[in-house]
Amino acid sequence: MNIQSLRKQVSNKSGARARVTQAMFSEFKARLIPNGPHEEFRLPELESLAKIENVRLSYDIKDYKRDCPFLIVTIETEEEAERLIKRSILTRNIYELWGMGENYEQVHEQVKEKPGRWARYEHKSFKFTVSAFGATCSSDHQVHIINSFSYLGFKGDISLKNPQVQFGVLEDYGLDPYLPAPPPNPHTIYFGRLIASGNRDLINKYNLKKRSYIGNTSMDAELSLVMANQALATAGKLIYDPFVGTGSFLFTCAHHGAYTMGSDIDGRQIRGQASKSVKSNVEQYNLHGKVLDTLVFDICHHPWRENLWFDAIVTDPPYGVRAGAKTLGRKDPSKKPLVPKLIDGIPAHKREDYYPPTKPYEMSEVLVDLLEFSARYLVIGGRLVYWLPTIVDEYSSADIPEHPCMKLISNSEQNFGQWSRRLVTMEKFKENLKGEHATVNAKSFDYSLLASQKKDESREGETDSDKQNNDEKKPGHYLFREKYFSFKSGEKAKRQETWIRFKNKEKGDGNPSDVPSSSTNQ
Amino acid sequence: MLQCHARGCNTNNFPLELSEVEIQVLETDYNPQFLRNMIPKLDWNALVVTAKKVGITAVPDVLPETMNEDIDENFLRNLHRILLETHVQQGKMTCPNCKHVYSIRDGIPNMLLNDEA
Numbered sequence: 001m002n003i004q005s006l007r008k009q010v011s012n013k014s015g016a017r018a019r020v021t022q023a024m025f026s027e028f029k030a031r032l033i034p035n036g037p038h039e040e041f042r043l044p045e046l047e048s049l050a051k052i053e054n055v056r057l058s059y060d061i062k063d064y065k066r067d068c069p070f071l072i073v074t075i076e077t078e079e080e081a082e083r084l085i086k087r088s089i090l091t092r093n094i095y096e097l098w099g100m101g102e103n104y105e106q107v108h109e110q111v112k113e114k115p116g117r118w119a120r121y122e123h124k125s126f127k128f129t130v131s132a133f134g135a136t137c138s139s140d141h142q143v144h145i146i147n148s149f150s151y152l153g154f155k156g157d158i159s160l161k162n163p164q165v166q167f168g169v170l171e172d173y174g175l176d177p178y179l180p181a182p183p184p185n186p187h188t189i190y191f192g193r194l195i196a197s198g199n200r201d202l203i204n205k206y207n208l209k210k211r212s213y214i215g216n217t218s219m220d221a222e223l224s225l226v227m228a229n230q231a232l233a234t235a236g237k238l239i240y241d242p243f244v245g246t247g248s249f250l251f252t253c254a255h256h257g258a259y260t261m262g263s264d265i266d267g268r269q270i271r272g273q274a275s276k277s278v279k280s281n282v283e284q285y286n287l288h289g290k291v292l293d294t295l296v297f298d299i300c301h302h303p304w305r306e307n308l309w310f311d312a313i314v315t316d317p318p319y320g321v322r323a324g325a326k327t328l329g330r331k332d333p334s335k336k337p338l339v340p341k342l343i344d345g346i347p348a349h350k351r352e353d354y355y356p357p358t359k360p361y362e363m364s365e366v367l368v369d370l371l372e373f374s375a376r377y378l379v380i381g382g383r384l385v386y387w388l389p390t391i392v393d394e395y396s397s398a399d400i401p402e403h404p405c406m407k408l409i410s411n412s413e414q415n416f417g418q419w420s421r422r423l424v425t426m427e428k429f430k431e432n433l434k435g436e437h438a439t440v441n442a443k444s445f446d447y448s449l450l451a452s453q454k455k456d457e458s459r460e461g462e463t464d465s466d467k468q469n470n471d472e473k474k475p476g477h478y479l480f481r482e483k484y485f486s487f488k489s490g491e492k493a494k495r496q497e498t499w500i501r502f503k504n505k506e507k508g509d510g511n512p513s514d515v516p517s518s519s520t521n522q
Numbered sequence: 523m524l525q526c527h528a529r530g531c532n533t534n535n536f537p538l539e540l541s542e543v544e545i546q547v548l549e550t551d552y553n554p555q556f557l558r559n560m561i562p563k564l565d566w567n568a569l570v571v572t573a574k575k576v577g578i579t580a581v582p583d584v585l586p587e588t589m590n591e592d593i594d595e596n597f598l599r600n601l602h603r604i605l606l607e608t609h610v611q612q613g614k615m616t617c618p619n620c621k622h623v624y625s626i627r628d629g630i631p632n633m634l635l636n637d638e639a
Contacts, residue, residue, distance in 0.1 A: 235553060235555070235556075236553050236555040236556035236559065237556075238556070238559075238560075257553075259556060259606075263633075265634070267630060267632055267634075270630055271627075271628060271630060277628075279628070279629070288548055288550065289548065289549075289550020289551055289606060289607070290550075292606070293629075293630075293631075294629075294630050295630065295631050295632075295633055296630060296631065296632040296633060296634055297632075297633035297634055298634060302633075303633045305565070307563050308563070309563060
C-alpha cells in the first residue's frame with residue numbers, strides 16, 4: 001500500500017446527477033521515490049490512449065494535481081472505460097465512482113442514494129479493498145471500513161482470488177512534505193466498483209533484467225511502453241527509430257501490433273554478440289514479423305526514398321553522456337579540421353566490418369535534423385516521440401524545437417536533479433512544404449554557427465564558467481554533454497560520484513537505463 | 523526483410539540491385555490493412571524487378587487497378603510473402619548509378635557510405 005500512490009477527481013459535481021453518463025475515476029499510479037519520476041506522463045498517456053481507442057474522455061483539468069494520483073473522468077460507457085485503460089501503463093485502475101467525500105458519512109450518503117446500483121451484485125462473489133495514499137492503513141482499520149459498508153448487503157461469497165466484482169475504498173491523505181507524519185484522517189475518500197486495470201504486467205514482461213540483449217543505453221521497460229502509447233502504436237502501423245541502439249522501442253511498439261524498423265549509425269549495437277543481439281530479443285518476445293528490419297546508416301545521410309513512410313517515429317536521440325552522438329566524419333565541410341586523420345584508414349574501408357570514421361554530433365543539431373526528418377517522412381497525423389535532455393536551470397519551454405508542420409502534443413519532464421529529460425510528443429498536422437524548417441526559440445537558430453563556436457571553445461579550453469556565460473541565449477540542451485559533465489567539477493564532484501555509484505548499483509541490478517540510448521558507444 | 527526503397531548516394535539510383543543473396547522465409551501474421559497502406563507508398567516496378575532478382579515471380583508486373591476494398595486476396599497474400607516474410611540474410615545491393623555496393627549481413631543492410639562516397 002505504501003508503494004502505490006493514487007489520484008483522482010470528480011466529474012458529476014453534486015446535484016448534476018441527471019445525466020446518464022457514468023462517473024468514472026481512474027486511479028493513477030505514482031511512485032514513492034522523491035520527485036516521483038513519471039507524474040507528468042500520466043495525463044498525456046491517458047489522452048493518447050483515448051485517441052488510440054477512440055474513447056470520448058472528459059475531465060476537468062483543474063482537478064488534476066501532480067501530487068495526487070486520482071482523477072475523475074467522464075466516459076460514456078463501461079466498455080469504453082475498459083478499452084481506454086487496457087494497455088495503460090501509468091493509469092493503474094479505473095472505477096465506477098459510487099461515492100466520494102471528505103469523510104465516510106458523505107461517501108455512504110452518496111452510495112445510498114442509488115441502491116439500484118448495488119442490487120446487480122447482490123449474489124456475485126466479491127472482494128473489497130481499502131487502500132490509502134500518503135499513509136498506511138492498518139488491517140484493523142481496513143476491516144472497520146469494510147464493515148461500515150455492510151448495508152450494501154451482498155450475499156455472494158467473498159473471493160480474494162477470482163471475485164466476480166471488486167470494490168475499492170481509496171483514502172487520500174495527501175503528500176504534504178512539511179508534515180512530520182501523515183494527517184490522522186484522509187482529506188478525500190472515494191468508493192467505487194473496479195471496472196478494469198491497466199496493463200502494468202507488461203513492464204515485467206519487457207523488464208530489462210530479463211531481456212537477453214541490452215546495452216548501457218537501453219530504455220527501461222516502463223518508459224518504453226509509455227512511449228509506444230504516446231506514438232499511438234497500433235496494429236498495422238509502421239514505426240521507425242532512427243537511433244535504434246539496442247532496439248527498446250522496436251519491441252514495445254511491435255507489442256501493440258505495429259511494424260517497426262530501426263536504424264543506427266553503429267551496426268555493432270544492433271548485431272550484438274553471437275547469441276545476443278536485437279534479433280535475439282525479437283525471438284525472446286516472439287515479435288518476428290513485427291520488427292521488420294534494422295539497418296545501418298547515418299540519419300544525417302539516410303537512404304530513405306522520399307515518401308511518407310512512417311506512422312510514427314519513436315526515438316531516444318543520443319545526448320552524449322553514456323554514448324556520444326556521432327555522424328559520419330566528412331559530411332560537413334565546416335568541420336574540416338577533423339578530416340585529415342580520417343583518411344588514413346583507406347585500406348580498411350573495403351573490409352566488410354569496416355565502420356567509417358565518425359565525428360561528434362551536437363545535441364541541438366541532432367534535434368533539428370530529427371524534426372526535419374519527421375516533417376518529411378511522417379504521414380499527416382503521425383507522431384514524433386523523443387527524449388530531450390536539458391539542464392534544469394537553463395530550460396525554458398521555448399527550447400523545444402519547432403517545425404511549421406508539427407504541433408506539440410505533450411512535454412513531460414523526468415527530473416534527475418540538475419538535469420532532466422523531457423518526453424516530447426509532436427504530431428504532424430499538415431503537409432510539409434518546401435522551405436519550411438525546424439527552428440528553436442521562435443526565431444531561426446543558426447546551429448552551424450553554434451557548432452563551430454563550440455569547437456572553438458573546446459579547442460581553446462575555456463573554463464566552464466566562460467562557457468556558461470556564452471550560452472546565455474542558447475537552449476537548455478545546447479552543449480548538454482559538456483554541461484552534464486561540468487556538474488562534476490568543484491565541490492559537487494563528490495556528491496555526483498556518490499550519486500553515480502548509486503545509479504551504477506541500480507544498474508547492476510539490471511536497470512541500465514537512466515540515460516537513454518544513442519547511436520554510438522564512445 | 524527485403525526492402526525496395528533504399529537509395530544510394532546522389533540521384534537516379536533506385537532501386538538497388540540485389541545479388542548473391544541468401545534468402546530466409548519466416549512465416550508471420552497476415553495484416554491486409556497494413557499492406558493496403560503500403561501499396562501506394564511502393565514503387566511497383568522497383569518491387570517487381572527486385573522480387574524477380576531473388577526468384578519471386580508471384581506478383582503481377584503491373585499494379586492492379588482496383589485498389590479498394592475488393593482487392594484480390596491472393597494478390598495481398600503474395601505481397602505479404604514478399605514484403606514481410608522474405609528476408610535477405612546475406613547479399614549485396616548495388617546502386618545502379620554509381621555501382622556502390624552495400625552489403626547485407628545477418629539480415630542487416632549496411633548503408634554507411636565510405637569516405638570516398
